[in-house]
Amino acid sequence: MTDSPLRIATRQSRLALWQAEHVAARLREAHPNVNVVLVPMTTQGDRVLDRPLAQVGGKGLFIKELEIAIEENRADIAVHSMKDVPSELPPGMSLAAMLPRADARDAFVSRRFSNYRSLPQGARVGTSSLRRQCQLKAIRPDLEVIPLRGNVDTRLRKLDEEQYDAIILAAAGLIRLGFADRITHYIDFDHSLPAVGQGIVGIECRSNDERSLRLAGALDDAVSRRCCEAERAFALRLQGSCQSPIAGYAEARGAELVLRGVVGSEDGGTLYRGTVQGVDPVEIGIQLADRLLSAGADVLLAEQRARSAQAGTN
Numbered sequence: 001m002t003d004s005p006l007r008i009a010t011r012q013s014r015l016a017l018w019q020a021e022h023v024a025a026r027l028r029e030a031h032p033n034v035n036v037v038l039v040p041m042t043t044q045g046d047r048v049l050d051r052p053l054a055q056v057g058g059k060g061l062f063i064k065e066l067e068i069a070i071e072e073n074r075a076d077i078a079v080h081s082m083k084d085v086p087s088e089l090p091p092g093m094s095l096a097a098m099l100p101r102a103d104a105r106d107a108f109v110s111r112r113f114s115n116y117r118s119l120p121q122g123a124r125v126g127t128s129s130l131r132r133q134c135q136l137k138a139i140r141p142d143l144e145v146i147p148l149r150g151n152v153d154t155r156l157r158k159l160d161e162e163q164y165d166a167i168i169l170a171a172a173g174l175i176r177l178g179f180a181d182r183i184t185h186y187i188d189f190d191h192s193l194p195a196v197g198q199g200i201v202g203i204e205c206r207s208n209d210e211r212s213l214r215l216a217g218a219l220d221d222a223v224s225r226r227c228c229e230a231e232r233a234f235a236l237r238l239q240g241s242c243q244s245p246i247a248g249y250a251e252a253r254g255a256e257l258v259l260r261g262v263v264g265s266e267d268g269g270t271l272y273r274g275t276v277q278g279v280d281p282v283e284i285g286i287q288l289a290d291r292l293l294s295a296g297a298d299v300l301l302a303e304q305r306a307r308s309a310q311a312g313t314n
């Protein structure tokens with residue numbers, strides 16, 4: 001181990017550390033002679049826990065400080081849940097690898113009810129995701145959606161303290177942390193299409209850092225990457241704000257990808273859905289976005305952007 005260490009910037013939540021350790025283990029397997037170390041740090045997103053993310057500046061908060069650490073050469077690579085990575089990276093940064101996708105579905109977790117259909121009238125469901133809220137309310141407008149933030153353990157504890165009849169979380173996060181047995185029901189894609197990138201761990205580094213690109217690039221999964229590219233092209237084209245419920249999920253079918261997308265209103269009253277199939281990830285992402293935009297999502301998104309500009313966020 002004569003070379004300098006490969007430093008992984010990571011947040012310190014249990015989920016972030018699991019993901020960073022997972023990447024570190026894969027890197028050590030692929031490159032036994034490289035000294036892989038973690039550089040844990042706290043981000044703005046971890047500090048501001050009392051307000052909905054949409055109000056405090058959006059999900060980019062969780063990764064900005066990791067990117068700065070790389071730019072300042074305090075770390076070489078950052079490990080992210082791709083779901084938390086904005087559709088545009090800062091200039092000079094690249095995605096060196098996307099790992100094989102875990103279960104991308106949303107999970108319904110409840111102590112008393114087997115799924116969202118069997119919840120009583122007016123039941124209280126915890127989620128701070130406008131995307132989950134929109135799709136849930138589209139099926140069950142009677143339900144009361146109550147904000148729920150914090151890391152995975154905190155959210156489960158709040159459910160156990162009876163503050164909610166049920167909560168909705170990403171299945172991938174629960175499974176990674178050993179909470180698969182808490183999942184009451186896996187919600188199918190027709191009823192809760194996941195966030196763009198959900199279930200995929202990605203590795204970011206400087207575009208001109210040949211060594212990190214090469215070392216991390218060994219972990220890249222071609223299918224994951226193509227799916228994530230299609231989903232991210234879709235989200236980028238929509239130019240949604242953090243007040244915008246947007247879902248996107250791609251799957252490989254032979255040489256092609258099938259991309260599904262949803263754009264809706266917070267209350268689930270309006271919902272635009274579509275599916276496109278094709279070979280080129282970026283092309284189908286743009287094609288699906290344009291289809292939904294011309295069906296009426298353009299007006300909806302413009303309203304949401306205006307509202308979020310008023311709230312003083314992006």
Ligand SMILES: NCc1[nH]cc(CCC(=O)O)c1CC(=O)O
Nearest residue numbers: 081083169170172173198199200
């Ligand atoms: N928003 C936080 C976050 N970022 C990634 C995951 C889950 C893991 C993944 O999707 O890869 C979660 C938790 C959740 O939404 O329940």
